[in-house]
Amino acid sequence: MTDPHPLLDRLREAVGAAHVLAGDDEAYVVDWTGVHRGRALAVVRPGSTEEVAAVVRACAEARTPLVPQGGNTGLVGGGVPDGSGRQVVLSLTRMRTVREVDPVAGTITVDAGVVLADVQAAAAAVDRLFPMSLGSEGSCTIGGNLATNAGGTAVLRYGMTRELVLGLEVVLPDGRVWDGLRGLRKDNTGYDLTQLFVGSEGTLGVITGAVLRLFPATPRHATAWVAVPTVADAVALLTLAQREGGAHLATFEIANRQALDLVLAHLPGAVDPLEAPSDWYVLVELAGTASDDGLDDALERLLSLGVEAGAATDAAVATSPARRDALWALREGISEVQKVEGATLKHDVTLPIARLADWTEAMGPRLQEVLPGVRPVTYGHVGDGNLHYNLNAPVGRDRDLLDAAPDLSRAIYDAVAAEHGSISAEHGLGRTKAAAAASYKSEVEVDLMRALKQALDPDGLLNPGVLLTPPAGT
Numbered sequence: 001m002t003d004p005h006p007l008l009d010r011l012r013e014a015v016g017a018a019h020v021l022a023g024d025d026e027a028y029v030v031d032w033t034g035v036h037r038g039r040a041l042a043v044v045r046p047g048s049t050e051e052v053a054a055v056v057r058a059c060a061e062a063r064t065p066l067v068p069q070g071g072n073t074g075l076v077g078g079g080v081p082d083g084s085g086r087q088v089v090l091s092l093t094r095m096r097t098v099r100e101v102d103p104v105a106g107t108i109t110v111d112a113g114v115v116l117a118d119v120q121a122a123a124a125a126v127d128r129l130f131p132m133s134l135g136s137e138g139s140c141t142i143g144g145n146l147a148t149n150a151g152g153t154a155v156l157r158y159g160m161t162r163e164l165v166l167g168l169e170v171v172l173p174d175g176r177v178w179d180g181l182r183g184l185r186k187d188n189t190g191y192d193l194t195q196l197f198v199g200s201e202g203t204l205g206v207i208t209g210a211v212l213r214l215f216p217a218t219p220r221h222a223t224a225w226v227a228v229p230t231v232a233d234a235v236a237l238l239t240l241a242q243r244e245g246g247a248h249l250a251t252f253e254i255a256n257r258q259a260l261d262l263v264l265a266h267l268p269g270a271v272d273p274l275e276a277p278s279d280w281y282v283l284v285e286l287a288g289t290a291s292d293d294g295l296d297d298a299l300e301r302l303l304s305l306g307v308e309a310g311a312a313t314d315a316a317v318a319t320s321p322a323r324r325d326a327l328w329a330l331r332e333g334i335s336e337v338q339k340v341e342g343a344t345l346k347h348d349v350t351l352p353i354a355r356l357a358d359w360t361e362a363m364g365p366r367l368q369e370v371l372p373g374v375r376p377v378t379y380g381h382v383g384d385g386n387l388h389y390n391l392n393a394p395v396g397r398d399r400d401l402l403d404a405a406p407d408l409s410r411a412i413y414d415a416v417a418a419e420h421g422s423i424s425a426e427h428g429l430g431r432t433k434a435a436a437a438a439s440y441k442s443e444v445e446v447d448l449m450r451a452l453k454q455a456l457d458p459d460g461l462l463n464p465g466v467l468l469t470p471p472a473g474t
């Protein structure tokens with residue numbers, strides 16, 4: 001086994017002793033969910049691309065595995081080390097320079113460690129929009145967003161992270177730097193290497209910089225929290241929203257009553273904006289530029305048509321920016337309050353939109369057979385066919401949820417596979433879902449993924465055990 005000390009000395013030389021931290025620092029070795037608690041040889045915090053390259057080279061020579069990490073808000077345990085104490089965590093959070101903003105070209109070039117909210121703010125400062133929006137935007141980083149191909153609440157209009165990136169700078173597993181920081185819209189000069197790294201979850205390279213796309217600012221919003229009786233009604237309302245909102249439809253999110261109840265119980269200041277309870281709710285938002293005048297009318301038309309069709313029973317429309325924030329908090333607060341409520345089993349699934357209603361209806365009773373009293377806290381990006389079909393334990397019985405977890409997840413994933421859906425819509429596979437994903441993919445697909453990994457990282461030093469399970473016999 002490698003003697004760790006010579007490597008630690010090299011790491012200190014590479015980034016300065018103050019930026020090599022102990023390997024048991026909870027901020028870096030425990031994930032946001034608290035489910036994955038690892039231990040590292042050290043946590044290294046380089047301040048530049050050159051320093052990242054020096055760290056990667058040193059670890060490659062010492063054959064020591066590396067775990068790239070951004071804001072550590074990932075939900076599948078991909079950014080924290082395993083329990084061996086042999087892995088080095090490479091945190092990008094000191095790399096937070098906005099390198100260039102070009103409002104005319106519609107691009108922004110940033111270090112990988114820049115926090116998503118800071119990218120949004122830098123875009124807003126030049127009257128542009130960087131549309132990616134996640135509940136974790138105050139702490140997740142662009143490098144992490146790219147590595148997970150994050151989704152969020154603006155995918156419906158602007159697409160996933162991979163649709164928002166034009167070029168990347170990446171440190172390869174052998175320490176060489178690939179400078180692909182091109183902001184070109186058109187570049188058909190071979191394989192698309194940028195897209196190869198997007199969604200690779202730190203297993204193929206360490207992203208150190210990115211050129212991202214900007215869009216016209218959308219300062220105007222029309223927002224409503226709508227009671228809908230069923231998921232089928234939510235989907236019917238989505239069809240109306242697409243017709244009435246057109247290109248202005250920016251967000252269409254769903255939450256069940258259990259999700260709202262948890263927010264009302266645990267989020268300070270949260271208030272139910274509607275009088276009568278409903279089984280399901282939708283947060284719908286139209287967004288437009290300064291010259292888009294008709295948003296409020298379009299929303300009103302949409303809501304009237306929804307009520308006429310029986311797809312909506314009531315709605316609270318935001319009449320001020322503060323009211324809009326309050327409605328958004330009901331949706332964005334759900335992850336946080338679920339954690340407060342206790343043990344949570346997360347399932348981030350995509351289904352064909354037309355199958356969402358039947359699938360959800362069938363799933364409830366099936367899960368009650370596995371664990372009577374289990375509480376589905378269902379919410380997510382229904383406009384993208386993406387449900388967070390998360391489960392909380394029967395009240396006071398966290399242990400039972402953990403014991404039943406394999407059976408509950410298998411029932412959900414089998415039902416997703418039967419609809420040709422995906423068992424990870426936007427959070428990635430990390431450590432939590434690598435094995436499950438492999439069991440639902442064809443041999444050909446898994447072989448192709450392994451071939452890419454082998455070509456770029458033949459010694460398997462970048463994030464081993466994440467996204468791909470170790471090959472048989474290793």
Ligand code: FAD
Pocket residue numbers: 032067068069070071072073074075077078079080092112133134135136139140141142143144145146147148149150151152153201202203205206207208335336426427430463466
């Ligand atoms: P980390 O958690 O640090 O890392 C995530 C993965 O990326 C790991 O595999 C890590 O190794 C890799 N990685 C990180 N940085 C780099 C890099 N520079 N180079 C190479 N690999 C790297 N996700 C969504 O998609 N949609 C949501 O709506 C959403 N909402 C959330 C709400 C809350 C409250 C929370 C806590 C999380 C939410 N997430 C959501 C999940 C999470 O925020 C995203 O996955 C985010 O993209 C992770 O960014 P991060 O910087 O925290 O990455």
Ligand code: MLT
Pocket residue numbers: 075135152332334335346380388390
């Ligand atoms: C969200 O959309 O709020 C998150 O992606 C869901 C989660 O925390 O499970």
Ligand code: ZN
Pocket residue numbers: 151152380381388426
């Ligand atoms: Zn989500």
